[in-house]
Amino acid sequence: MHPDEEYDLLNNTLRRATADLPRLTTLHIEGIIDPSLLWPTIPTSPFWQHLQYLSINFDLTTPSGEWYFRGDDKSADIYDFGIITSPASETQMPLGYGFSEEEDLVAALQFRRSHYLVSIGWHPSDNIFRTEVDERLVNPLIEAFAAACIQMSMLKKACLMTVLHKPVEFGGRVDYYPANWAIYYSAPGYYHTEHNAEMMVPYPAESEWQRTLTFDVRGWRLNKELSELLRKIGQDKYSKEPIERYIDQWVSFGKPKRLEWLAQKHDE
Secondary structure, eight states, X not given: OOTTSSSOHHHHHHHHHHTTXXXXXXXXXXXXXXXXGTSOSSOOOOOOTTOOEEEEEEOSBOTTSOBSEEEOTTOOSXXXXXXXXXXXXXXXXXXXXXXXXXXXHHHHHHHHHHHHHHHTTOOOXXXXXXXXXXXXXXXXXXXXXXXXXXXXXXXXXXXXXXXXXXXXXXXXXXEEEEEEEEEEEEOTTOOSOSSOGGGSOOOOGGGGTSOEEEEEOTTOOOOHHHHHHHTTTTTTTOOSOOEEEEOOHIIXXXXXXXXXHHHHHHHO
């Protein structure tokens, strides 16, 4: 973060550097992002006026080191590499120095499993337990996303997304797999299904002539103010009220597909 301002210098610079590029019709940005990427803290002239496709994939961390998602308070255990363990503490003993043979066994199994996964190039997120929205940070990001999209007259599709990790229990163990958390905007006749047709809940027929807002945000719900702001995207060009739908692609497609794959691997 810039030491004397409320915005991140890199995010602010990225927006300013791309704001007036006449041939920029598609923009995909992935990384550590804050609202200043999408909306300036000081009013400015319209930007990204030729943009048709906008995709923002934000990291769970903010430039200031905070987290967009909190830990799930309902989880009493932490699952580490598929081995269920007790939460770590400052007094936890290293491998081979536990207070009991059981502790040493658990530590050894963890080390063996994690060493194998790293050796084959798999690096699980160390933030798999962060699944609860921190509205204090996420809401301003959504607000900035909506404000940016509203003033983009040529916009056809836009999404604001991140990746959470969801648990799958199979064969007596638990593994975590990535699942999108996202907000999608589509102009009439446009869909976010080109690369994941099997993993997107089908669009209603009315999407052919109406704007569509799709919220794949698990059990969370946007407040009234954010919903009203997002409904303004494309409003000047398409006056008919947009379709709004909440979906859960992980429950509908992601988890069943993963369980099917695990069953096939188990039977081989």
